[in-house]
Amino acid sequence: MTTDTERIRLAIYQRFAETGQSSSRDYAAAETALDDATVDLAFETLADQRHIVLGEDGEIVLAHPFASINLGFSVMGEHTLWWGGCAWDSFAIPHLVADEPSVLIATTCPGCGKPLAWTVTRDHPPEGSEVAHFLTPIARVWDDVLDTCVHQRIFCGEPCVDAWLAETGYERGSVFDLATLWRLAAHWYEGRLNTPYRRREPAQSSAYFRKAGLRGAFWGLEE
Ligand SMILES: [Zn+2]
Ligand SMILES: [Zn+2]
Numbered sequence: 001m002t003t004d005t006e007r008i009r010l011a012i013y014q015r016f017a018e019t020g021q022s023s024s025r026d027y028a029a030a031e032t033a034l035d036d037a038t039v040d041l042a043f044e045t046l047a048d049q050r051h052i053v054l055g056e057d058g059e060i061v062l063a064h065p066f067a068s069i070n071l072g073f074s075v076m077g078e079h080t081l082w083w084g085g086c087a088w089d090s091f092a093i094p095h096l097v098a099d100e101p102s103v104l105i106a107t108t109c110p111g112c113g114k115p116l117a118w119t120v121t122r123d124h125p126p127e128g129s130e131v132a133h134f135l136t137p138i139a140r141v142w143d144d145v146l147d148t149c150v151h152q153r154i155f156c157g158e159p160c161v162d163a164w165l166a167e168t169g170y171e172r173g174s175v176f177d178l179a180t181l182w183r184l185a186a187h188w189y190e191g192r193l194n195t196p197y198r199r200r201e202p203a204q205s206s207a208y209f210r211k212a213g214l215r216g217a218f219w220g221l222e223e
Helices: 003-019 025-032 036-048 087-096 145-150 158-168 178-186 206-212
Strands: 060-063 073-076 081-084 102-108 115-121 131-134 152-155 174-177
Touching: 003 025, 003 036, 003 060, 025 036, 060 145, 073 087, 081 087, 087 102, 087 115, 087 131, 087 152, 087 178, 131 158, 131 178, 145 152, 152 158, 174 178, 178 206
Parallel strands: none
Antiparallel strands: 073 081, 073 102, 102 115, 131 152, 131 174
16 A cells, blocks of 8 residues: 555544544545545545445445444444444444543344444443344455445344344344444454554454354354
8 A cells, every 4th residue: 555545544534533524535635635636546445455435426435433424323422423334333433532431322223113322431341131133244244345334233132133134034144242242343443543554354353253252154263
């Protein structure tokens, strides 16, 4: 990655972390004093290397764990409000934003529509008997990453997962508790606000998933 591309990556991430706001191509050009062609090339490179996800208009939809649109989760700090890309991303945000020791994460249960919320800190998993359900096996998360994020949700409990699967016709993915979700999220994006940064590739992160307490072929792990 060129120095310019890394500067733009960092500018995008730091703005998301500090303000909850996405960076348009125009904003990135103004912020870094780079010309439009350099910014366009950097956006394409960052998308190719999976640092950002672009919408049809060429602007940022996701810079994991941050989203520029509502994907079902809000993450509210004392000073800043973020969209979380999914359950995993939302639980990761408090681990990345040093100025916010505690956030309120809110969503609705896809099974019954009930509003759900937790206070999430960096110190320990939140209380709660809700469960996460991830639909897309880890080996395929980047096939359509926006669709993957949209289907990484939190439900009231197993009965709501079952009701939602019956209604949608999807096959059951991976179901786990909030403590496991919190451990999964805690270090996944570590270093993303620093430079240089090397992404974790989900398909090559077996040890990380095992340590978080996840099991099974869904996660690329033997039982
Ligand atoms: Zn429910
Ligand atoms: Zn996500």
